[in-house]
Amino acid sequence: MDILVIICLVLGFLFFLGGAVGILRMPDFYSSLHPAGKLDTLGILAMVMGLALYNLHHFSLEAVLVSIKMFLIVFFVFLSSPTATHSIVDAGMRAGLRPWTQKKGKE
Amino acid sequence: MLWPIDLIVLTFVIVTAVAAISVRDLLGTAILFSVYSFMMCLLWAVMGAVDVAFTEASVGAGVSTVFFVAAVFSTSRRTKD
Amino acid sequence: MNNYPAILIIAPLLGAFFAGLAAWIQERLSYPLALISLALSTFASVNVLMEVIANGTVHYRMAGWAPPMGIEYRIDLLNAMVLVLVSSIAFLNLLASYQNVEQETHDRAASFYVAYLLFVVGLLGVVATGDLFNLYVLIEITSLTSYTLVALGDRDRAPLASLNYLFIGVIGASFYLLGVGYIYIITGSLNMVDVAGILPNLPGSSTVLVGFILCLLGVWIKMALFPLHVWLPNGYTYAPTAFSRVVAPLMTKVMVYVMIRLMITVFGLEYIFVTLHLSEAVVWLGTIAIVFGGIMALAQKNLKKMLSYIIVCEIGYMVGGAWLGNELGMTGAILHIVNDALMTFALFLALGNIVYKIKDVDYSNLSGLFGKMPWTMAGFVLAAFSIIGVPPTCGFFSKWYLILGAFEAGAYHFAAALLISSLICAVLFFKVFEICFFAPEGNGLSHDNSHGHGDPVIVMDEAPVASLVTLGIVSLALILVGVYSGTIVNTIILPFLR
Amino acid sequence: MKLLGFIIVCLTGTFLLYGTSDLPDWGDPNSPASLHLSNHYIEKAVAETEVPNLVTAVLADYRGFDTMFETAVVFTAGLACFLLLRDFKPKEDRYYRHVPTGVVLHFKDKARQLRVGTEFEAVDKDWVPSDMVIKTVCRILIPFIQIYALYVVAHGDFSPGGGFQGGVIFGSSFILLAISYNLKTLMKRVSEKFLGIFSAVGVLIYVGIGAIAMVMGGNFLDYSTLAPLLPVNPGHIRALGMLGVEIGVGIAVMAVMAIIYINIVSQGRHDEGL
Amino acid sequence: MTEIISLVVAKYNYWLYIVLMMIGLYAMIAKNNLIKKLVGMNIFQTAIILFYVSIGYKTGATIPIIKNAHGSHGAEAAVIHAAEYINPLPHVLMLTAIVVSVATFGVAMALCVRIYQRYQTLEEDELRMRLSEK
């Protein structure tokens, strides 16, 4: 059980790391949204799953409810995070920010 | 084991505070200000002040950022310093 | 169970919300509601004063918890006196200001009354409370309403003046809060009496020193002592009349009261005058404030602004008197709280009446005013005499105590400043009288054409009756307080100080 | 100004730094602040009030008087925004949008008005179609946010949170509605009158509970005297009183947050916004 | 060396709160833009809150919500040791302070909007210029 928790946390950490590095490394605003928006979402999923599992160690009704609450967070993030990402992209498009393309990068 | 987290977050708080008052764009200030509130919320959670952290999360991260953006929306973004 | 200390605060608070709700039904209902609640509050405060004089200090436990745990209202002689002062002035002003409010804030008068009541609640609470942190909350409620109400005044300049006031006010309140934090960290308590019991056990602690100075700094900013006064003149000048009439007499005086309360009850006079060696410097500060306020007042061309600088000057009297370090000086300072509140109130009442008829109170517009508004000007003259310190009026007596205290403490510079300021005030007011009474008529009246009073013959054109009656009452009070000042000193101030 | 500011800042900073030299260490359990009052609160509060969350117990009961004024401060803020910004004058320019074609018409003279119906709708100056994805997601989320806010208000006794936080979250759900649709949609659901009345009623509930306690013969805000009015265990009455108070705070804060937002974003005109 | 470290650990919270506060104060005094000043004001207030919350912290204690308050069998709850819980009083005070600061923030925002409506600028020097023109 503990090992599962550790795997989940490490995986989540990896996703977060990827997201954080991606934000810095990607060439422009649009492409840096890709890691930011999604790797973070998945990172939350993995980490919260690990934590919820760990929380079930002392099994009781309250612990189960707390774990369900944690999954409520995940549900919420899955609903809101893509929307936020979409909203930011839309804002960028309307503000007239040009996407970076391969061609422009090579020049 | 909590004090390293406390120290790191406190450093971030100061960095964001300096950045928030020196950015040359009020919308940027608004956004950095919300980061500042995030960090503050985290700091208080670390210090065990759950209620204060909750209040700061709801006020700083949510409402006062929105007020800020609303004020910038109905005034202007321009700033000289 | 005697609930007057609570009713005192609750009546205007409830009145505020009922007035707000009533405004949604019928706009006109809110004024009488506000008036009734303030009358109740005045009644309660007078009752409390009676009881305190009869039975000694009144303790009221909010929520029924014993003092260090819960919040306690501890009303002694000084509190009770200031409470009566605050509530009655607020009541009288509301009585007088109906037309002014209608004239200046026509479509949102009801909200104005709500904010006004909240302001009064804050002031009353500040005076009544016995808890350091509760004091902060109440100061904030007072300041927040006063920022709002100041901003409602002059369309062009008031919002900016109010924003400056807000910035400085927030710094002041925050310094006070920080000072309370320092006191709390070293004593672990927030109740004033409790803190006062613990502090003597901590001699030479730098934390207590820093806490004290921070608290003091905060209160000084709020009361506009000389180098920290920058917000006051603009704020009071551009505020709407009905509000400036109550904020000018009360706000700074209540803050002086807070300072005296901190000095006497919390930190103790021994700590302040024996352990710390600050009194010399503060008295000098008071002296400078008096001189500076007087000089700045001389330089003004606008009646309202001139009076604002006179307030800065008067603050110097009280701070200096309280820090002289002897009983006479303290007596003078406390007596001057009452007298100055009444004098300033009378002056601003008269000023409000003038503003009601003449929008702009630059000196050049004032000519011929004695003929036009004789009753108002009579009140104005009386109040002016009181400020100068002419004997039958009350201003003389407190000044007398202050000068005696200054001589006893050997602070001759302070005594000299008091005399100089009397001289300056005399010069100032006689200048105003000259313009109002002797200035060539045609000059000022042609200036008035734009306002529709362009008759070449001076017609009596008085302010509303309610306003005049109030002015009469206050003028009477000026003389009565002057005549009975010995009684006040003997029954209230001296028993309190001993 | 910059130099002056820097000097003042340095002076104040040194002064404060001098003050820290005498302070007890950070996290020291034996500092005076953690001994005198707080021990009483920690050890006795549960027995005296039956509320496990000490912060709520102290906030709403021992120092309930503070909290009452805190609510009044919030109310004042709402009142201030109304007083300062509310603008009852109708707008000079009007914009209408023809729904089937998407053409926007602009009228400059005040007299001409179009009938708003299925064919035309009144729009803002800088009108943009609101985004459908955001709209749909917010539509789904808002009821959940609201139930969560009410949960926070009701469970102030057991978990962090309470009236203020719940009220803010509820208010932010209104704000979210206004952002994701537009301000008119929000104003259609919660009118200004509703918000104004609620902001006053919320504080009135608080003060009212205190005043009822006074009428019942206790001190102001002394919840224990309310016991004869309610059919509950007298030991539990303080917790109930706190709950009532928190509900009052929540209502007031909710309304005030919405008022502030609406007034700031539309510059007091209540017609267009973010 | 260890002494220095322990001193730093014991005091850094207080030092950093002063730094934060001075940042806020500097912004309030020296910045030209009104909204920047507002941000400075908020930082200033949060610094004070930080100071208070630091007062309340106790090493090795848990958050001020009593565990198992009502006992499992309806019996008296276990004896509560004060050292196990963080001091709740500063938190209470700071909740009030946060609320006050938000209210102030709202009012100040409203004032800024009002000033902008009248003068079309938020820069202090420009405002002063406009005022002296009249």
Add this chain to the structure above:
Amino acid sequence: MIIFFSCVAIGLCLLMALPLVRCLFGPTVLDRLIGVNAIGSKTVVLLLLIGFLYERVDMFVDIALAYAFLNFVAVIAASRYFHKRKGLYEESFMD
């Protein structure tokens, strides 16, 4: 396990520095917004972890949930600004 948790928490704290860099130096406001979003999601997890360190996670879940809600509101509000107003770069850039 607690030690592991605190290591993860410290790691996450340090990880927050990277989006923070984006926040501080991001050339446009929208870049900063991305940073805020990323910091927000990390903070949610960090709050839960702190809850475990205090062994009172049931209390911290509420905060995390509220946090997730309000972060969303703030981000939507800030990006909605650009739907209505043009001009991505700071205006002072121009002159």
Add this chain to the structure above:
Amino acid sequence: MVSANGPAQGSESAEKETGFSFFPFLITFVLMFVTWIVLSGKFDALLLGLGVISSLMIAYFFHDLLFPNVKPGVMRVCFKFLQFIPWLILEIVKANFHLLFLVFHPRMKEMIDPHIIVFKTNLKSDLAITTLANSITLTPGTITVTASRDGVFRVHAIDRPSAESLPGVMLEKVANVFGETL
């Protein structure tokens, strides 16, 4: 003064002024109450009563937000939606590893090729379009830029392979869930 504002977009007044209808009210109430119980975790009478009151309140005032127009097949859609989620998560995880690989690749800039693609679908209901848009955003490599009411999607893709997979399987699945024709 007439100014055109782009092509015709959907009406802003999306909320129809429908009267009170019982069925959505009931569903909202049940949903809210379940959420309350999950959040609360306490079962004493007072809190449950408060839960009922607050759920009723929200259900009464805001049921039209959650279910603006209720059609008979709601339960089936919910059921199918639940089946759809595991597949989506699997897809997300799979593709996330791809993105992770991309992020850490030293020559990342040569591998990515951001561009925008446009495609049209026949989806009608708001919910279906939103679901598809969010699913596209969640699957790495692609972000929905705009999704208009008539089913036109603009998608920002980070490299060629993830662009080519669109609309493809996902569209079919979503259409299946909401019972719409392709």
